[in-house]
Amino acid sequence: MIFNNGRVRHKRVLPGFSISLGVSLLFVSLILLLPTTGLIMQTSSMSWSEYWGVIADPRVVASYRVTILSALAASLFNCLFGLLLAWVLVRYEFPGKRILDALVDLPFALPTAVAGITLATLYAENGQIGSLLAEWGIKVAYTPLGIVVAMIFTSIPFVVRTVQPVLEELSHEEEEAGMTLGASDRSVFWRVILPSLWPALMIGTALSFTRSLGEFGAVIFIAGNMPYISEITSLMIFVRLQEFDFAGASAIASVVLMTSLLLLLLINLWQARYLRRIHGR
Amino acid sequence: MSIRLTNISKKFGQFQALSPLNLDIQEGEMIGLLGPSGSGKTTLLRIIAGLEGADSGQIQFGNRDVTQVHVRERRVGFVFQNYALFRHMTVADNVAFGLEVMPKKQRPSAAEIHKRVTQLLETVQLGHLAQRYPEQLSGGQKQRIALARALATQPEVLLLDEPFGALDAKVRKELRRWLRSLHDELKFTSVFVTHDQDEALELSDRVVVMSNGHIEQINTPAELYSHPNSRFVFDFLGNVNVFEASWQQKRWENGQAFLTPPEQQTLQQEGVLYVRSHELALSNKPNSQANLPFNIVAITPIGAEVRLELAPYGWHSEELWEAKFTHHNLQELGLQKGSVVYATPRTAYFFGAQGESSPTRLSWPFLTPGSLAFDI
Numbered sequence: 001m002i003f004n005n006g007r008v009r010h011k012r013v014l015p016g017f018s019i020s021l022g023v024s025l026l027f028v029s030l031i032l033l034l035p036t037t038g039l040i041m042q043t044s045s046m047s048w049s050e051y052w053g054v055i056a057d058p059r060v061v062a063s064y065r066v067t068i069l070s071a072l073a074a075s076l077f078n079c080l081f082g083l084l085l086a087w088v089l090v091r092y093e094f095p096g097k098r099i100l101d102a103l104v105d106l107p108f109a110l111p112t113a114v115a116g117i118t119l120a121t122l123y124a125e126n127g128q129i130g131s132l133l134a135e136w137g138i139k140v141a142y143t144p145l146g147i148v149v150a151m152i153f154t155s156i157p158f159v160v161r162t163v164q165p166v167l168e169e170l171s172h173e174e175e176e177a178g179m180t181l182g183a184s185d186r187s188v189f190w191r192v193i194l195p196s197l198w199p200a201l202m203i204g205t206a207l208s209f210t211r212s213l214g215e216f217g218a219v220i221f222i223a224g225n226m227p228y229i230s231e232i233t234s235l236m237i238f239v240r241l242q243e244f245d246f247a248g249a250s251a252i253a254s255v256v257l258m259t260s261l262l263l264l265l266l267i268n269l270w271q272a273r274y275l276r277r278i279h280g281r
Numbered sequence: 282m283s284i285r286l287t288n289i290s291k292k293f294g295q296f297q298a299l300s301p302l303n304l305d306i307q308e309g310e311m312i313g314l315l316g317p318s319g320s321g322k323t324t325l326l327r328i329i330a331g332l333e334g335a336d337s338g339q340i341q342f343g344n345r346d347v348t349q350v351h352v353r354e355r356r357v358g359f360v361f362q363n364y365a366l367f368r369h370m371t372v373a374d375n376v377a378f379g380l381e382v383m384p385k386k387q388r389p390s391a392a393e394i395h396k397r398v399t400q401l402l403e404t405v406q407l408g409h410l411a412q413r414y415p416e417q418l419s420g421g422q423k424q425r426i427a428l429a430r431a432l433a434t435q436p437e438v439l440l441l442d443e444p445f446g447a448l449d450a451k452v453r454k455e456l457r458r459w460l461r462s463l464h465d466e467l468k469f470t471s472v473f474v475t476h477d478q479d480e481a482l483e484l485s486d487r488v489v490v491m492s493n494g495h496i497e498q499i500n501t502p503a504e505l506y507s508h509p510n511s512r513f514v515f516d517f518l519g520n521v522n523v524f525e526a527s528w529q530q531k532r533w534e535n536g537q538a539f540l541t542p543p544e545q546q547t548l549q550q551e552g553v554l555y556v557r558s559h560e561l562a563l564s565n566k567p568n569s570q571a572n573l574p575f576n577i578v579a580i581t582p583i584g585a586e587v588r589l590e591l592a593p594y595g596w597h598s599e600e601l602w603e604a605k606f607t608h609h610n611l612q613e614l615g616l617q618k619g620s621v622v623y624a625t626p627r628t629a630y631f632f633g634a635q636g637e638s639s640p641t642r643l644s645w646p647f648l649t650p651g652s653l654a655f656d657i
Contacts, residue, residue: 173365176332177427179352180359181379182434191382195369277414278368 039257042250054251062228063236064255066144070232071212074151079205081152082159083197089160090167104160107153112217119150120222142224147232150219151212158211162204163197170196196278199271206267210260282343282437282470283308284329289338291324291494298324299494301337306472308343311464313485314474315517321494322474323442329472330440331355342438355438358431358469362443364423366415372426373398373411379434401429404463421452428460432467439464441473445480457484478518482506490514510639512632515555522561522602524554524573524629536596541570542631543647552633555640556626558588558603563614563622570646571625575602577618580611587611594621 043051054060088094089101107115123130123140130141140146170193178188194201216234223230233256240249284306291299299321306312314322327333329340331352340348347355367375374381380394389397402408405425415423424444431439444460445453461484464471475481481488482502490497490505490513498505498514509515524540526533528551532541542548567574575591578601582588589611591602604624606614616622630640 171363171365173361173363174367176352177359177361177365177367177430178378178382180330180332180357181382181430182353182356183378183382184353187382191378192367195367198369274369279416 036257039250039253042247043254046247046251050247051251054248055255059227059231060233060236060252063231063233066147066230067213067233068259070144070147070151071209073148074155074212075205075209077148077152078156078159078208079201082156082204082208083163083201085156086160086163086167090164104157107155108157112154112215113221115153116150116218116221119153119218120146123149123222141222142226142230144223144230146222146224147219147230150222151215154215154218155208155211158207159201159204162200162207166197166200199274202267203271206263210263213256213260283341284438284470284472285339285341286325286329287339287341289325289328289335289340291321291328291333291336297494299328299335302494302496304489304496304499306470308470309468310470311461311484311486312472313481313488314472314491315476315478315481315488316491316497317476317517319493320491322476322489322491325491326440326442326472326474329438330357330359332359356434356436358434358436358439360424360427360431360439360441360444362446364415364420364427366423366427366430368415371412371414372407372418373402375415375426376401376430376433378430383434397433401433404432405429419452420448421456424448424456425459428463432469437469439469439471441471443474443476446475446477453480460484482518490517492517508642509630512553512555512640515630515640520558520603522556522558523598523600524556525598526554527551535598536593538573538593538596539571540573540626540629540645542643545641547633548631548641548643550633550635552631554626554643555630555632556602557628559605560626560628561602561604562625562627563589563604563606563616564625565622567623568625568646571623573624573626575622575624577616577620577622580616580618582608589616591622591624 046054085104089097089104120141121127123133123146125131125134125139125141127141130139133140138145140149174192174196175188178192183191214234216232216238219232220235220238223232223235225231225235233252237249237252237256240246240252284304286302286304288301288303289299290297290301302325304325314325316322324333328335331347331350335348338348339346342355367378370378376398377394380389380397383389388394399408399411402411405428407422407425407429410418410422410426415426418426428444441460445456448456457480473484482505485502487499487501488505489499492513498510500508505514506518509518515521524533524538525535526540527535528549529539532539533551533554540554574594574596576594577589578592579590580587581590585607586605587608589604589606591604593602602624625645626643627645629643629645631643632640
């Protein structure tokens with residue numbers, strides 16, 4: 001304790017606070033903040049009207065629409081399917097469970113371009129799956145639907161891996177309590193289990209969404225990249241880069257960045273409020 | 282509602298959790314299932330609730346056979362050891378849960394649910410916490426809310442799994458009394474699980490002592506204490522001193538120590554004597570009926586009592602003996618650590634090596650034929 005202007009100051013009990021925080025901040029700056037600042041610096045060479053001209057270009061705006069709608073569809077699908085997958089992996093014992101569990105991480109391990117090419121081959125009109133779907137008149141590869149499929153593939157682990165541990169720690173007693181009180185299986189799921197999973201599921205879905213917004217490699221091979229129909233925003237950035245229009249590329253990238261940051265911030269605020277309630281702080 | 286269990290058994294893999302057992306519980310009775318962990322008491326409780334299915338046997342609530350009835354149709358109140366409150370709901374929502382999930386036809390109106398919840402929260406004396414979340418409550422408060430939640434649907438059977446296990450001693454005592462008075466007021470049939478013999482003896486109308494998936498004994502607390510029918514029950518109902526006796530001519534002996542029993546044919550064999558710690562008299566010399574010398578190892582005041590730890594002197598016992606006295610008593614005796622004393626059991630229970638497992642209750646001193654006075 002040091003007496004300082006009549007105030008009592010307590011030394012922290014846990015050691016290493018300043019060094020660990022310092023190192024963390026340094027790396028956050030180097031690998032996150034610095035590139036972001038660079039991005040914004042790039043755009044600063046433009047005037048506001050030039051900036052607006054680039055980001056509001058009709059073809060780019062169409063790409064926002066395609067990207068956001070596809071990412072939304074993909075993350076909604078992943079929200080449901082990821083929850084189901086996590087549920088099956090946690091709640092039941094079945095042969096091959098370990099393998100299935102390992103397979104969930106495959107999209108993280110696989111180079112996204114490989115995934116994109118594989119998916120495109122499979123879902124092409126003469127591919128194994130594509131030919132089956134073609135009989136129903138459904139075209140996947142080289143359409144916006146293909147974009148959704150690629151996004152689903154690359155971002156499914158986010159939902160599974162955030163929900164899984166929470167589901168594992170969920171006590172059976174709460175469910176049993178619900179049942180002894182006369183609740184049907186459906187009521188128990190909706191009123192007891194889902195509210196406990198809600199924060200994790202939301203975070204997982206939001207991560208899946210933001211990841212889909214920025215996905216490039218997997219998508220471009222299957223998307224067909226037709227202007228106004230199946231061009232994603234990442235491709236627009238890539239095109240600008242190939243034309244050495246770094247400022248233009250940065251301008252569009254900044255829009256994606258803002259959207260992702262804003263969404264993550266909102267989700268985090270919401271989750272903090274929800275968890276505060278559950279943990280009684 | 283009365284509960285009748287017939288021939289209930291349960292296996293978990295190779296482990297026989299419950300051997301076939303029968304149990305009859307009267308309407309309005311409070312039953313304590315007492316036993317060490319692994320004795321099957323919680324399994325039995327969960328089978329009554331329907332959270333676990335029995336491998337064999339039948340369960341009846343009143344005249345209704347509920348063996349195949351799902352837990353949600355059995356209409357029992359169940360209180361979990363760790364409360365199992367819904368963390369994302371307020372206290373009031375927790376209590377209202379059982380009413381909210383009722384099928385539409387039976388469900389009371391919102392106003393009525395609100396009224397019932399308020400009333401229940403008043404009953405458990407926590408009306409002021411209605412809008413809090415469970416994590417903001419203390420353990421004792423949580424357990425009361427769990428109880429209010431279980432009572433909301435007005436079950437006729439209330440089942441409690443170690444309801445006070447996670448609470449500190451003072452709160453536990455308070456809640457015990459409170460539960461007892463609530464039980465007397467609302468007259469539901471209740472079964473609770475505990476490993477704490479004080480809790481079982483204080484709270485129950487009858488106690489069911491269990492070990493290894495069997496029922497060892499069922500009786501009222503007073504009868505159970507005075508007539509334990511097996512060594513297990515004896516051991517489990519509180520600390521007990523053991524004298525392993527071999528029969529030599531006219532008395533039980535162990536090393537230099539001996540005890541003379543009243544003359545009875547069945548007692549004339551080797552066996553084990555159990556003596557409770559407050560049923561020992563100490564003196565500075567032996568007598569003709571009892572010679573149990575001890576070295577005083579420790580004198581420990583515990584609240585209103587003083588506990589003596591006694592090491593057998595010149596004979597053998599697996600564990601140290603323990604004797605309990607009031608402070609006043611002890612001063613009269615003038616005992617000191619390290620000195621040698623001679624004990625006489627006022628009451629002891631003899632389990633013969635042969636014959637039935639129920640013990641014979643014996644008292645000292647006794648008058649021998651031909652003598653006119655006690656020689657103590």
